[in-house]
Amino acid sequence: xxxxxxxxxxxxxxxxxxxxxxxxxxxxxxxxxxxxxxxxxxxxxxxxxxxxxxxxxxxxxxxxxxxxxxxxxxxxxxxxxxxxxxxxxxxxxxxxxxxxxxxxxxxxxxxxxxxxxxxxxxxxxxxxxxxxxxxxxxxxxxxxxxxxxxxxxxxxxxxxxxxxxxxxxxxxxxxxxxxxxxxxxxxxxxxxxxxxxxxxxxxxxxxxxxxxxxxxxxxxxxxxxxxxxxxxxxxxxxxxxxxxxxxxxxxxxxxxxxxxxxxxxxxxxxxxxxxxxxxxxxxxxxxxxxxxxxxxxxxxxxxxxxxxxxxxxxxxxxxxxxxxxxxxxxxxxxxxxxxxxxxxxxxxxxxxxxxxxxxxxxxxxxx
Amino acid sequence: xxxxxxxxxxxxxxxxxxxxxxxxxxxxxxxxxxxxxxxxxxxxxxxxxxxxxxxxxxxxxxxxxxxxxxxxxxxxxxxxxxxxxxxxxxxxxxxxxxxxxxxxxxxxxxxxxxxxxxxxxxxxxxxxxxxxxxxxxxxxxxxxxxxxxxxxxxxxxxxxxxxxxxxxxxxxxxxxxxxxxxxxxxxxxxxxxxxxxxxxxxxxxxxxxxxxxxxxxxxxxxxxxxxxxxxxxxxxxxxxxxxxxxxxxxxxxxxxxxxxxxxxxxxxxxxxxxxxxxxxxxxxxxxxxxxxxxxxxxxxxxxxxxxxxxxxxxxxxxxxxxxxxxxxxxxxxxxxxxxxxxxxxxxxxxxxxxxxxxxxxxxxxxx
DNA sequence: TCCTGTACTGAATCAAGAC
DNA sequence: TGTCTTGATTCAGTACAGG
Numbered sequence: 084x085x086x087x088x089x090x091x092x093x094x095x096x097x098x099x100x101x102x103x104x105x106x107x108x109x110x111x112x113x114x115x116x117x118x119x120x121x122x123x124x125x126x127x128x129x130x131x132x133x134x135x136x137x138x139x140x141x142x143x144x145x146x147x148x149x150x151x152x153x154x155x156x157x158x159x160x161x162x163x164x165x166x167x168x169x170x171x172x173x174x175x176x177x178x179x180x181x182x183x184x185x186x187x188x189x190x191x192x193x194x195x196x197x198x199x200x201x202x203x204x205x206x207x208x209x210x211x212x213x214x215x216x217x218x219x220x221x222x223x224x225x226x227x228x229x230x231x232x233x234x235x236x237x238x239x240x241x242x243x244x245x246x247x248x249x250x251x252x253x254x255x256x257x258x259x260x261x262x263x264x265x266x267x268x269x270x271x272x273x274x275x276x277x278x279x280x281x282x283x284x285x286x287x288x289x290x291x292x293x294x295x296x297x298x299x300x301x302x303x304x305x306x307x308x309x310x311x312x313x314x315x316x317x318x319x320x321x322x323x324x325x326x327x328x329x330x331x332x333x334x335x336x337x338x339x340x341x342x343x344x345x346x347x348x349x350x351x352x353x354x355x356x357x358x359x360x361x362x363x364x365x366x367x368x369x370x371x372x373x374x375x376x377x378x379x380x381x382x383x384x385x386x387x388x389x390x391x392x393x394x395x396x397x398x399x400x401x402x403x404x405x406x407x408x409x410x411x412x413x414x415x416x417x418x419x420x421x422x423x424x425x426x427x428x429x430x431x432x433x434x435x436x437x438x439x440x441x442x443x444x445x446x447x448x449x450x
Numbered sequence: 451x452x453x454x455x456x457x458x459x460x461x462x463x464x465x466x467x468x469x470x471x472x473x474x475x476x477x478x479x480x481x482x483x484x485x486x487x488x489x490x491x492x493x494x495x496x497x498x499x500x501x502x503x504x505x506x507x508x509x510x511x512x513x514x515x516x517x518x519x520x521x522x523x524x525x526x527x528x529x530x531x532x533x534x535x536x537x538x539x540x541x542x543x544x545x546x547x548x549x550x551x552x553x554x555x556x557x558x559x560x561x562x563x564x565x566x567x568x569x570x571x572x573x574x575x576x577x578x579x580x581x582x583x584x585x586x587x588x589x590x591x592x593x594x595x596x597x598x599x600x601x602x603x604x605x606x607x608x609x610x611x612x613x614x615x616x617x618x619x620x621x622x623x624x625x626x627x628x629x630x631x632x633x634x635x636x637x638x639x640x641x642x643x644x645x646x647x648x649x650x651x652x653x654x655x656x657x658x659x660x661x662x663x664x665x666x667x668x669x670x671x672x673x674x675x676x677x678x679x680x681x682x683x684x685x686x687x688x689x690x691x692x693x694x695x696x697x698x699x700x701x702x703x704x705x706x707x708x709x710x711x712x713x714x715x716x717x718x719x720x721x722x723x724x725x726x727x728x729x730x731x732x733x734x735x736x737x738x739x740x741x742x743x744x745x746x747x748x749x750x751x752x753x754x755x756x757x758x759x760x761x762x763x764x765x766x767x768x769x770x771x772x773x774x775x776x777x778x779x780x781x782x783x784x785x786x787x788x789x790x791x792x793x794x795x796x797x798x799x800x801x802x803x804x805x806x807x808x809x810x811x812x813x814x815x816x817x
Numbered sequence: 818t819c820c821t822g823t824a825c826t827g828a829a830t831c832a833a834g835a836c
Numbered sequence: 837t838g839t840c841t842t843g844a845t846t847c848a849g850t851a852c853a854g855g
Contacts, residue, residue: 127829140831187557191557210849724843724845823851834841
């Protein structure tokens, strides 16, 4: 794309093909509310890795993850960060995800560029790949950095109460426990292999977008890949702009995002974990797509109803709050276990929402 | 301290007063097994912070945590890292702990200095300070970086099996859940205030030292503070060198460490890796009469068989070689651990030949 | 329908020692 | 120094076949 081309309007909910730095430079300045970036990690792998059973691990070998040196990587980082900074509104913010291979360099470059770090967030994976050789600690997490445009800018979006509601009325912490992207959510190519080597789970983006954007905001992802950011943005009523170089990813992302509208209910089968049960906030059911925002919940006799919001809070006709608080409220009680009180409709029948919690627990293990 | 002063011997289990860079430069090169560093975090606090009940939070306001700019902090970081690198043995390693204020800069400087990151470790606090103003996520973790002296150096200490044992026979992950330092462990000064604003829990150092040092190793802490590293090192039978500028911290650390009782050597034995057990060639089993030449070995399903020869080689129907080579051959694999693949018959049952190796090792140990 | 066993997989800077 | 041999090493989860 020529340097002279400029977008005359914001290309909302589109995927633009090309180099992300050139594309960002062609967008109007101060036009975007949030940048979410999952840049190349600059892995430096040597040779093949086999599991103890001699099967081969299918690692990241793509050309886009290859950099000649730290210096080259730093230059690339500084350039795309500068471009992102220009298009961000003064009240905007940026998220970047990475691992120990690159996150220190990205974080330092962020600070050098004038961004102001609000939090570093640890994504603790419930099901990471083990260390097969027994030579290190299992690499069980990735790091996200959330930063605003500058220290001076005191206005920024942080939906504190939504995050608190998502975590059952406790402040959301800087460590998030979420499974990696597998199963039906993981996109496959024509041959049945994974379409993208590093697809992120939608639950992660759900939390990021819910925390730091409002409906109608514009979210730009300069490393769009197969479009997790776009899919979640659409689901949550945010606008996205996706930048991506590769045809095959764009194709997959387009098909994926188009299908988001018809969000069909997931298979709700329940597997009970035998292990000790980890705490599952109600908001996680929404985050993980087991309950859509807007779903109506009922008491066992169907005499009262309440609606689920995107942050896991409930709304009844005269109050808003957690499943427990609203359950107590509608009964005129001091307290109530919302997990057994509230039911959702499936196949015309009412089932307690606790069933869904059990499903999540089974998927999470003890973590 | 003058630049000319050099230590003629390793000042083991001492606290040296002065600037950590000058002191490290006065130590002999390649003399230390591990550096554990808890450098100033370069916090950038503005004004006082009060709790919701209007009580004042007693934060870090000490002069040693003040730096004029990122550039100043980076220069300081590069200098102490270079000094630490010089005194580290080639097989040595370094740990650094920090928060989002400084850890990205420290991590990038580590990589630039040639250190090779093995893991970043997340210390997940069970009881973090909440975010009183509701403006961010609760900052509930700190980050540690574990790095070896270089990527080429393949020899380093990692007590994999001890870590696995510590985690109920599952690989130790990169996220550690530990409470912050409170209660009796937290040192107080004469007035009853906390003696040091950022005292780390001993449990954290316990895990670090157990994982990456052996009894008798020398552990240097350039930012010794009130001596958590020294206290745990003494307890675990490691030698420490503490560098610290401030009188009051040195005084507190000395009293603290004096009160620590070392564990008995026998209690400090940890689960050993099989790699460190004496090597027993398969032929030794034949040599020592545990297997007669001509004995037939089977895979676990008895679908293939091979015969033992007097020199410890195996013969199957179309090949001859070591237990590993023939094990791989009959399975059509690249590699195979013959010790667990091949089984011998005893009392009509199949048992892995590894049992016989263990028997030999036990006999060798008592010999 | 439910349970069991087998096969497969995920951002991974993944070996060490003898000769 | 490189080459070759030895032999150490995995967790949570999904998918599917078979009983």
